Amino acid sequence: MSPRSYEILRLLADGKPRSGEAIAAAVGISRAAVWKILHTLDTELDLGIESVRGQGYHLPEPMELLSLDAIRAQLDAETEQSIRRLEILAEIDSTNAYLLERGRRDMHFVADADAGFSAGPHFSTGEICLAERQSAGRGRLGRHWVSPFGRNIYLSILWRYPLAPAQLGGLSLACGLAVAQALDGLGVDGVGLKWPNDIHWQRRKLAGLLLEVAGEAQGPSLVVVGVGLNLRLRAQEAARIDQPWVDLRAICGDRAPGRNALTAALIEGLIATLSRYTDAGLAPFLEDWRRFDAYPGEQATLLAGQHRILGRYGGIDAQGNLLLETDTGRRTFASGEVSLRAMGSSTRLRTLKAGP
Template sequence: MSISDQLIRLLHLLADGRFHSGTELARALDVGRSAIWKHLQALDGLGVELVGVSGKGYKLQRPLQLLDRQHILDQLGPRAEALISELEIHPAIASTNGHLMELARHTPSVGRVCLAEYQTAGKGRRGRHWVSPFGHNVYLSVLWHYQTGPGAITGLSLALGVAVVRALSRAGVQEVGLKWPNDIYWRGRKLAGILIEVSGESSGPCHAVAGLGLNLYLPERQAEPIEQAWVDLRHIMGEEVMRQRNRLVALLLNEMLPVLADFEQRTLQDFIDDWRNFDCMRGKAVNVLIGEQAFAGIVRGIDDQGLLLLEDHAGRVRAFASGEVSFRPA
């Protein structure tokens, strides 16, 4: 799906939060009133909520800050700025991860960052659809190249989880926790998710694309298909967070890029203590699903390799390298 330049211009006009008449919008875009009406309908289809009042015009129901490349770059720290080779922002894209995975087939570039206002085929774990309404959340992916094989970056998603929690803390978000292996939670509800895709030789050079989806604001209508408990930053911090989107992206990159750049040398051991401090599953009753099998037990944390430790009803502790984990009702 493509999003026209006129639609983006319309959003920039509405982003001030004030009412604009249809005539005013048509004049600004040099189009007819019927074209403005079609654009407004298109925005509604993208998940952008509008308010229309007779005699006053149209306004956004909630604040909107479109992604701005220079605004993001201006707020990066020196290390992160040096690690970025390219930062691209797409009005609409199938998937930020998918885009960088395709680029990685043709170039071994490192530090390439892809952001999008809207994803038509955003992905979560196990190929699930990631709900991606326009302009309200963070859809971010980074491409990195490693000289050693995938085995050398085992645990990278756990380390990046620590980086995301640190960034959210710098943004003023409290009570954030990590749910193994790659989810960020707040008070028992999912706030963000990490997806890492790796391609390359089993014992030689490989590339990894690290994707992050973070909820700033999820309209109820758009969130209806989500089957698990979720939360967004607007609920946690209020409306003002919607005006901090570019700053939040910069904070995330400041924390994530050094982790990606240094992971071959630092490894998971440098992050394991922080991960355990942020662990929101320890001591909780869960089910671990692997294929058609379900394992019930109490989470006893993670071991030094990042494997999930689950204690069953008989007191036996088993380590899991993968699996779908869901909390069980008390």
């Protein structure tokens, strides 16, 4: 998307009609060029742009586009100090892939502590990328994440650690908890966690996380935490989702938090978690994670390679591994895919242990 196209969308974001003449004057192009850009945007993004004779062009409903100023205005001072870079892109293939490539490229320049990986200020700052749209958004196990323009949250954070990648195994759960707590703090009732870090509401998926880790065997490491959260999905956009889903509009109606307020709350929660994990690991997050656990005691089937293990879901252990009560006793699993069934319904649970 060109900067000019993005500028035109910002003019229309409030849902009020704008004449082709007014838009052309605002961005410095002809009315014919305005029509061409709007036609292309409507075709590519399925925005439903309408043209009303005598009034001009408008969106069928207002769209809250992301704003650096609006987000930063809602961040506390400590979070601001922990952010090295915060950027918003109109569209990208994947915010996770973008930051992971940047992080790996930077690591090529790290030869010793003087290159920036010493345990100092560099480790307490993160880089954040937000996008209005992803063309190749990813979930765990390479699954596609539906990412329409301007409707949901697509957020990734790059964080650098002096730790070895193997020490970050529990970070996935801690970050999932941070998202659940942020939503709870904004008044979204009934949010729960599904191991290791899916956010559910009444057995439907509201948000998911993808953590990708790279680094040296003994450290240092970098991790990219990607969050996709459904805010306002349309039925035609959600048709490609292969599991029960829900969005904040369905849960909260008109009380749903705005995109910028929601983004700021997620950033604050995740930055605080990423920072705390350096010294404390998973331990201080376990009690709250178990409080948000949505599926204790349910019948489960774990798929691990070619094996199927039946049992009852028993929560997590101190390392964040899944506990399954089976006919042969309690068993522990660090990865796998689990189906949970209760009250005649079913949901699928997936995890891939974080690693390089």
